[in-house]
Amino acid sequence: xxxxxxxxxxxxxxxxxxxxxxxxxxxxxxxxxxxxxxxxxxxxxxxxxxxxxxxxxxxxxxxxxxxxxxxxxxxxxxxxxxxxxxxxxxxxxxxxxxxxxxxxxxxxxxxxxxxxxxxxxxxxxxxxxxxxxxxxxxxxxxxxxxxxxxxxxxxxxxxxxxxxxxxxxxxxxxxxxxxxxxxxxxxxxxxxxxxxxxxxxxxxxxxxxxxxxxxxxxxxxxxxxxxxxxxxxxxxxxxxxxxxxxxxxxxxxxxxxxxxxxxxxxxxxxxxxxxxxxxxxxxxxxxxxxxxxxxxxxxxxxxxxxxxxxxxxxxxxxxxxxxxxxxxxxxxxxxxxxxxxxxxxxxxxxxxxxxxxxxxxxxxxxxxxxxxxxxxxxxxxxxxxxxxxxxxxxxxxxxxxxxxxxxxxxxxxxxxxxxxxxxxxx
Amino acid sequence: xxxxxxxxxxxxxxxxxxxxxxxxxxxxxxxxxxxxxxxxxxxxxxxxxxxxxxxxxxxxxxxxxxxxxxxxxxxxxxxxxxxxxxxxxxxxxxxxxxxxxxxxxxxxxxxxxxxxxxxxxxxxxxxxxxxxxxxxxxxxxxxxxxxxxxxxxx
Ligand SMILES: Cc1cc2nc3c(=O)[nH]c(=O)nc-3n(C[C@H](O)[C@H](O)[C@H](O)COP(=O)(O)O)c2cc1C
Ligand code: SF4
Ligand code: FES
Numbered sequence: 001x002x003x004x005x006x007x008x009x010x011x012x013x014x015x016x017x018x019x020x021x022x023x024x025x026x027x028x029x030x031x032x033x034x035x036x037x038x039x040x041x042x043x044x045x046x047x048x049x050x051x052x053x054x055x056x057x058x059x060x061x062x063x064x065x066x067x068x069x070x071x072x073x074x075x076x077x078x079x080x081x082x083x084x085x086x087x088x089x090x091x092x093x094x095x096x097x098x099x100x101x102x103x104x105x106x107x108x109x110x111x112x113x114x115x116x117x118x119x120x121x122x123x124x125x126x127x128x129x130x131x132x133x134x135x136x137x138x139x140x141x142x143x144x145x146x147x148x149x150x151x152x153x154x155x156x157x158x159x160x161x162x163x164x165x166x167x168x169x170x171x172x173x174x175x176x177x178x179x180x181x182x183x184x185x186x187x188x189x190x191x192x193x194x195x196x197x198x199x200x201x202x203x204x205x206x207x208x209x210x211x212x213x214x215x216x217x218x219x220x221x222x223x224x225x226x227x228x229x230x231x232x233x234x235x236x237x238x239x240x241x242x243x244x245x246x247x248x249x250x251x252x253x254x255x256x257x258x259x260x261x262x263x264x265x266x267x268x269x270x271x272x273x274x275x276x277x278x279x280x281x282x283x284x285x286x287x288x289x290x291x292x293x294x295x296x297x298x299x300x301x302x303x304x305x306x307x308x309x310x311x312x313x314x315x316x317x318x319x320x321x322x323x324x325x326x327x328x329x330x331x332x333x334x335x336x337x338x339x340x341x342x343x344x345x346x347x348x349x350x351x352x353x354x355x356x357x358x359x360x361x362x363x364x365x366x367x368x369x370x371x372x373x374x375x376x377x378x379x380x381x382x383x384x385x386x387x388x389x390x391x392x393x394x395x396x397x398x399x400x401x402x403x404x405x406x407x408x409x410x411x412x413x414x415x416x417x418x419x420x421x422x423x424x425x426x
Numbered sequence: 427x428x429x430x431x432x433x434x435x436x437x438x439x440x441x442x443x444x445x446x447x448x449x450x451x452x453x454x455x456x457x458x459x460x461x462x463x464x465x466x467x468x469x470x471x472x473x474x475x476x477x478x479x480x481x482x483x484x485x486x487x488x489x490x491x492x493x494x495x496x497x498x499x500x501x502x503x504x505x506x507x508x509x510x511x512x513x514x515x516x517x518x519x520x521x522x523x524x525x526x527x528x529x530x531x532x533x534x535x536x537x538x539x540x541x542x543x544x545x546x547x548x549x550x551x552x553x554x555x556x557x558x559x560x561x562x563x564x565x566x567x568x569x570x571x572x573x574x575x576x577x578x579x580x
Contacts, residue, residue, distance in 0.1 A: 084549050085546060085547060085549070086547070087508035087509045087510070087546065087547040087551075088508070088509050088510050088547065088551050089547070089549065089551070090549045090550055090551050090552060092549075093549050093550070124549070125492050126504075126545075126548050126549060126558060126563075127549065128561045128563070161442070165490075165492075166451060166454070166455060166490040166491075166492040166493050167490050167491035167492035167493075167545075168489065168490055168491060169546060180451065182447075182448050183443070183447055183448040183449055183450035183451045183452070183486065184447075184450070184486060185485060185486055185489040186489065186490075201444055201445075201448075242551070242552060243552070244510035244513075244514075244551035244552050244554060245510060245513045245514070246513060246514070250551070250552035250553070250554075251552045252552060282509075286508070286509055286547075316551070318509050318510055318513070318551070319513070320513070321513070324513050328512075329509065329512070329513070332507075332508070332509050332512040333509055335507075336507075336508055336509070336546055336547075339546070340546065342489075
């Protein structure tokens with residue numbers, strides 16, 4: 001089983017530094033592209049590989065790049081989205097801390113493909129080790145001639161900066177990220193115009209996830225057929241999956257795309273801890289619908305999880321066990337979303353705190369039968385198409401699916417006027 | 427008044443941006459690094475330097491949860507209160523922190539040693555529950571670990 005993205009990351013958690021990265025073939029894809037390939041050929045290759053974005057939405061990367069207007073003068077930007085703040089998600093951290101040059105090489109290749117002049121890593125505040133490694137990697141890449149003017153003697157030049165954030169989940173939403181990089185509040189922008197045409201400071205801009213960009217050098221070196229062969233399914237490549245919650249071995253693993261939920265849970269995460277039973281899981285972070293034990297044979301790729309009524313999202317699963325209250329679990333999520341709402345549009349600004357309060361009252365024994373209908377109405381009214389960005393619809397995914405799969409728990413809270421779980425916690 | 431160091435650092439940032447406003451977040455970070463928090467006076471000083479209104483600077487400052495607009499202690503404790511840490515029992519950590527420090531969220535100890543804040547997912551969910559103190563990450567925590575950890579900070 002090949003693990004292109006993580007195989008060279010040292011087990012002790014240290015980073016692969018420049019010399020070590022070069023020793024395992026690092027920057028050979030950049031040399032090859034600058035020597036033998038036109039920018040459009042790099043884009044076409046990524047398009048043919050059918051690489052889908054690993055940031056949560058699964059948008060085709062080559063397609064996204066193809067919207068950038070070529071042959072226009074002036075600056076263009078490439079941004080690595082390293083904000084990783086989706087609760088339950090810890091996959092980009094591994095790549096940032098362990099293999100920073102793999103990300104940089106991918107960013108330089110992506111910049112070459114769209115002819116970007118400047119690139120940024122937008123890194124969340126909490127990733128201190130990643131910040132240190134990225135800073136060092138950027139400096140080393142400049143010294144070695146992989147960044148700056150006339151990279152490796154070619155006509156291509158690129159400047160790279162690391163930007164560290166000051167909190168807020170919204171910074172991960174790509175247009176809000178652009179506002180934040182411009183020094184503003186991280187509120188999203190209306191689309192169109194799409195960032196590919198008018199992004200950072202009004203210039204063409206591509207935003208891609210860390211895991212997405214970490215693929216580019218491998219695809220350039222090994223081709224699209226190889227990329228597709230890594231996967232069990234039609235979505236190519238491997239995926240970094242993760243599991244957290246009351247399992248025996250929580251962690252993250254790079255595995256063929258399309259592995260089943262069962263294999264992930266039982267073989268890699270070591271099954272449930274003694275005394276705990278699996279009730280369900282969010283397959284890809286806080287803003288995905290629950291799946292239950294009826295879904296254990298679902299293939300964890302974009303189409304497979306979608307067919308089961310959820311989303312692959314970030315591919316990092318949060319497990320709900322039988323001793324954790326599903327209502328409390330969803331209350332915790334809605335507290336997060338209500339707090340992180342940027343307040344720009346009314347349904348989300350008003351609806352999320354309302355949702356949170358209803359769940360709180362259920363947990364505290366003051367819920368009423370009409371509350372369930374109220375929650376369902378919120379799930380509809382804050383759903384896709386009714387809000388300015390995807391935060392609120394994402395927030396409704398765990399809620400609506402919890403109402404479907406754990407309805408008896410909600411009803412029990414109302415009937416007994418208390419949370420029936422012993423490990424009742426807020 | 428901004429110090430000479432602050433002015434120099436902000437001026438350095440201004441060289442990298444096409445319009446002065448774009449340095450707003452960096453300027454707030456610089457002032458906070460020097461003074462631990464950003465006062466009304468500093469907001470006005472940054473506004474003057476970046477040719478913005480104070481209200482505009484404040485609207486940015488108050489949007490971001492890691493820019494502090496109130497005085498804070500010498501060390502900031504950020505306790506993860508997101509979902510994996512919820513499942514793994516962060517509330518017991520919160521309880522223990524309240525007992526040891528005698529403060530709630532958003533408060534600072536009388537000796538100004540610690541400020542306690544909740545924080546969204548720290549991205550280490552496979553080692554939940556977790557917290558950060560200043561730049562240090564602590565993972566796989568039990569309530570009984572906390573006392574010893576806090577002793578490292580003066
Ligand atoms: C509220 C919100 C938060 C997001 N946070 C992140 C994030 O932290 N990292 C990320 O890569 N994408 C995040 N996204 C998705 C981005 O908007 C964008 O789709 C992604 O960075 C594109 O990269 P990709 O095409 O490589 O997947 C978020 C989206 C929303 C709506
Ligand atoms: S949906 Fe929520 S986060 Fe998105 S723009 Fe509206 S208020 Fe802001
Ligand atoms: S939920 Fe606490 S670190 Fe992710």
